[in-house]
Amino acid sequence: MTPKAASSVSSGPSRRSFLASTAVATAAVAGGMPLLAACGGSDSGSREGTTSGKDAKKILPTYVAGNVVTPDIPSKNGSSNGFTGKLDLADLKTSVTRKLGKGGKVTVMSPFWGSPPKGSNPYYTAMNDLIGVDVRWQNQDGNTYDQKLGAVLASSDVPDIVVVPGWNMGGKIPSAIISKFADLGPYLSGDKVKEYPNLAAIPTDAWQRSIFGGALRGLPMPASYVTNIVPLYRQDVFEKEGYQVPTSADEFLALAKDITNAKAKVWACGDMKWTAFNSFGVLSGSEKPLGWNLVDGKLVYRIETEEYLEALEWTRKLFAVGVVHPDFKLGKSQATDPQTKFAAGEFLIYNNDISSWYGLTASQATQNPDFKVSGMDIFGAGGNDPIPWAAQPAGIFAFVNKKAPEAVVRDALAVANVTAAPYGTKEYMLTNYGVEGTHYTLKDGVPVKTDQGNNEVLNAYVMVASPASTLAHPDFPDIAKAQVEWQQRMGALTKKSSFWGMQITEPARYTNLSNDFEQLEDDIARGRKKIGDMQQAVSDWKSKGGDKLRDWYKKILDENGSAAD
Incomplete structure (x- = not known):
């Protein structure tokens, strides 16, 4: 019963579809298929x-x-x-x-x-x-x-x-x-x-x-x-070809180049943006309050961090060197099911909800008995351990x-x-x-x-x-x-950011303040926009209410403390 949006999006993972998929998937298992204030x-x-x-x-x-x-x-x-x-x-x-x-x-x-x-x-x-x-x-x-x-x-x-x-x-x-x-x-x-x-x-x-x-x-x-986004990979193909599971962002890029053979219609991966966020330690984007964290006495939002820009740049590089399956570059959504092409071996690694680990296994068991999917551990970047932030x-x-x-x-x-x-x-x-x-x-x-x-x-x-x-x-x-x-x-x-576990209602005037960032992320990854465009967008966000929203959150933190302690 996983929502259709979660299984058929191939233009890059949609935050909303992943939320829908995982929330329902954790509800139960049925028949062998995953079910899916003033301060x-x-x-x-x-x-x-x-x-x-x-x-x-x-x-x-x-x-x-x-x-x-x-x-x-x-x-x-x-x-x-x-x-x-x-x-x-x-x-x-x-x-x-x-x-x-x-x-x-x-x-x-x-x-x-x-x-x-x-x-x-x-x-x-x-x-x-x-x-x-x-x-x-x-x-x-x-x-x-x-x-x-x-x-x-x-x-x-x-x-x-x-x-x-x-x-x-x-x-x-x-x-x-x-x-x-x-x-x-x-x-x-x-x-x-x-x-x-x-x-x-x-x-x-x-x-x-x-x-x-x-x-x-x-x-x-x-x-x-724990993050529900898993970098799934074709374990059967890895074993057959002798590929080693990467342990760093640099190793992933090198492996991706080795795997990709466009003439043979084989590419390394799908859009890896969400894994990049976990690898580089970008604060969670699954819910607005989780994107804030107290750093050296100051509240910082996820889009203001160097890690955010570094993760986007790494994702952009994957697209730029041609290791991402063309469907993700073109932005096809409902027209093509990425799971079908993943199962066919057209690409060997992609982000998906943890429920797909089982779902893919079950759906391929009869028609493709050699098929074997596994989840690689999230790798770090720049010699550091990964920092997945808690959902x-x-x-x-x-x-x-x-x-x-x-x-x-x-x-x-x-x-x-x-x-x-x-x-x-x-x-x-x-x-x-x-x-x-x-x-x-x-x-x-x-x-x-x-x-x-x-x-x-x-x-x-x-x-x-x-x-x-x-x-x-x-x-x-x-x-x-x-x-x-x-x-x-x-x-x-995994680390818990300052507002983890809290149910926070933002003032209505800030509701739409950060709505456009996900699209801008995807445009940068695909080379349609530049990192500088994101830096300008962050500057605009601050002046249009981001700094005032920071003060609002800081007051909540001062009065309530952190649920993550």
Whole structure:
């Protein structure tokens, strides 16, 4: 169910499509395919700023680690939990011992990629029976969800639960979240969360991200904070040709020249900009607050750094020497699927979401049995180690209507307590795979979706709340192991910037201040613009509000401290 935008963009990785891909991919695994305030924290009515420190501790749920299931590879250095064993349906654990729902009706609006099934399908019926709630889905096209979301939140007809991905929180959406959605603190803060054990097992960092306007409003989808962008490579071709995985930016360039043979229609790579940012230590661009960091007492934004220019120059050089596949140079988007040409061997290395590591393996297993993809460790530049900057520990949230009566709020939490069940439980299996025999069959410990399962068990319930970030591929357990171990190695090098983990609402006047930089990055990489154009754009950014925005962020930091400490 990975959004189409994430799998078909070939003109260079889109920040939004990668966010969509990874957030949904971390939700679950189904059928062997990845599923995809005025400054200061004490003012609960605040429309801008953040809440952290002592104010947040009063709000956050008590963390109670789950003991129902033990992962084969526990989380380390910010990694996901890993499961590498076969599934035994007879040994599945029960994490929800009593039905918490009281039989009420709850409407849910959520983004959906694909064709939504009929509301009376067996999957929805089974889930609702398990939860004890009549959930009615109002699925909306995930590719145009921001438009629908804005219209609904501007109206008086808001569903009981509304799912809002982080990449849709632009413009007036954060303000609407604060004014339209309920404070869940009376139900979840402190020890109150213990009534919902699976919600209590959600990591505190994810709950910290769920504080909006001084109140706990969101039900989070936790994520690994390790970068989700992996430099994937054709391990089978590397082994056949004797290519060595590069350990530096210079080695990568030399290898890329060695691989490329334009006459034979073989190029080294796709657009490597996002790997370059991690290699050179550029502050994260996945969310605006993550781009700020305190350096020698001064807040610095990612576009002001030397590392940013160096990464762009290195990426430009790859295009300039001709080692990048022509599709990326030409800027074709929907017309050509890069995964197809990667699988065909037209290029051997490219950035993609970590979910594609498994997705490519699974899709090629039958038709191309020699195909082997792996993720290379992020390499450093200039003799230095790479510095990947941490992503946020949650990126999709479900909110409950402020006008909902207590019975509806509790039914909504009953839904979330089931959907947040960990891998290896009966609740997880039903949430992510559906009904055995109807939606999937088990073959040698591997759940295989039926056609009905592929049509009905899609991105619905997983969007309400999820367990701690998990990687599990029963059909390719070695991939799950490799993914988690990659996250752990990269996590050991990962740094957290000053506003990591905070849910920050910027003043509306700055909303569009840095919107044009991604396009300029791509133009520079392709030789259409020069580094000097970026330097001028940064200067303009400062004078048009960047310096004032820096002061605004500095005040937040002074009053709240850093969540990354």
